[in-house]
Amino acid sequence: MNPRDYLLESFSVAVKAANPAHIVPQHLPNPPAGRTLVVGAGKAATAMAQAVENAWPTDGQLDGLVVTRYGHTLPTHKIRVIEAGHPIPDENSIQSSQEILAMVKALNPDDLLLCLFSGGGSSLLSLPIEDISLQDLREVTNQLLRCGANIQEINTVRKHLSVIQGGRLAAVCKAPVLALIISDVTGDAATHIASGPCAPDPSTFSDALTVLERYDLNVPPAVKHVLLTGKAGAVNETPKPGSAIFTRVENRIIANAHQSLVAVAEYFRGIGVTPLIMGDTVSGESREIAKSYAAFAKEIHHHPQWLRAPVALLSGGETTVTIKGNGRGGRNAEFLLSLLIELAGTEAIYALACDTDGLDGSENNAGALITPDSLHRAEKLGLNATAYLANNDAYTFFQLLDDLVITGPTFTNVNDYRAILIL
Structure with a gap:
């Protein structure tokens, strides 16, 4: 092979090492006494869901919903797939997030929430808090992506505008939670992958405001108002490390x-x-x-x-x-x-x-x-x-x-x- 071919082959090796079909099955738990609900978001979400289906015991109850980027769907039988906007959220992002939130809230303590998260999930699993419109969220996301902010800074803002990210999905779940995560961020911190729907969030409303100030962003007034209100303590913070919520939650990095x-x-x-x-x-x-x-x-x-x-x-x-x-x-x-x-x-x-x-x-x-x-x-x-x-x-x-x-x-x-x- 010539040097170009060696480089291309090396890239193929890098991708294969993170193939969900090989990685996901070795991390699957035993089925619970109740049902298993699978939810997920990211560019790898359908490959991860497909791997779960292929490896899950035939007598185990399994259903769910994952959201992925347009053009990233693979065949699944029990787990539904919705395609949505990335890197800018769209109406499908909102719809899928609303469905996932409702499904998670309906779980019982003897059930299991199995989450599948990978890069891209922050945009795909977008459900803005009250007073933030989809257009507001799209505008602030676009500005953050263009200003040179790193992914940790971007996700600090997104988590504080979300009903579902920054640990809030885990907070509404009565069942045990296992989140299997393919990391696309430096440092592999679960809080920054798909903006950490099931991970404790050490950042604050004040941190989110600092990001906007650092890059001199002119965000929609509703966004600034929510962050300022949160900083003043009038909006609940995201669940923090040490919260009792996370005693029944495991975030596991399975590829990086x-x-x-x-x-x-x-x-x-x-x-x-x-x-x-x-x-x-x-x-x-x-x-x-x-x-x-x-x-x-x-x-x-x-x-x-x-x-x-x-x-x-x-x-x-x-x-x-x-x-x-x-x-x-x-x-x-x-x-x-x-x-x-x-x-x-x-x-x-x-x-x-x-x-x-x-x-x-x-x-x-x-x-x-x-x-x-x-x-x-x-x-x-x-x-x-x-x-x-x-x-x-x-x-x-x-x-x-x-x-x-x-x-x-x-x-x-x-x-x-x-x-x-x-x-």
Whole structure:
């Protein structure tokens, strides 16, 4: 295989390591005395639901509802599926959340609530508190996604505008709760995955207001009013760590970026390439992170006395993009475009950056890849890489180079995967 093929195969290994069909069954509990209700939200929700159905005892009572992004449905028989808006919530997000809340409230102590959460659940499982309209929620979500805030900051705001997130789903349930979670956030904190419907929330209304102030956001008046009212104590806070609510609740991380990176490291080791895992919690501005990675890659290439090629630099996590242009692109494509500029045609360095859910931001690609001649090929086409980066238009740049990676939905999500191959 050529280096491009090795990189593409490594991405496939990363995705397979987080496949719900293999992971979910080993974490399933025994059926309870009563019924088992399955609810869930996220891009992996239907794959997780399908895995539950396939592994559940035939004599066990099982039904439920999961909500996933449009185009992410897989066949299920007992667990219904609703598709809804992502990354901006829509009417289906509201409808599915209302149904799930009502179903959970109806459970008895001898039943079991089995929750299936993965990345994307914050938008899909949206039910704003009184006085917040869907349009208000859509507007504040859009501003948060564009301002460069990280996912923890975004979800701190969303949890305090929600009836169902920030532990509030667990709070209305009389039955024991087991939440199986595929993590798409750095640090794997359950409170930030799908905005933690069943997890204690350490953040406050005051923290949510601080996020809005930090990024100077002009949110709808109703949003600001609710947060200020909550800060003043006139609206109930989200359930906090130590609350008695969580004595019957378990939030269990069943897949994360680290597991995928370990699997990829074994893949590269098997083909004679030295893997170096540089972290599964990488965050910060995509274009700035890329500069540091480019410097490290060039150091290995030019000064091999400490670490001799072939080497694969592997990392996961979630970078961010502060949108200032009007182009198309996601954080992985932006990372690669910045990396390409910094490498400046350095020989023998190849790279891939993709989101393990198959969607880089709101585009249809998982990410892209670069080769040592990418910059030269771009110049021959009259493409100014720096101008495309300034316009946040990395998608168009790599589309014109025919270097986008397009996989379609992978039905899992352990966040970004980056590999820099130095030969």
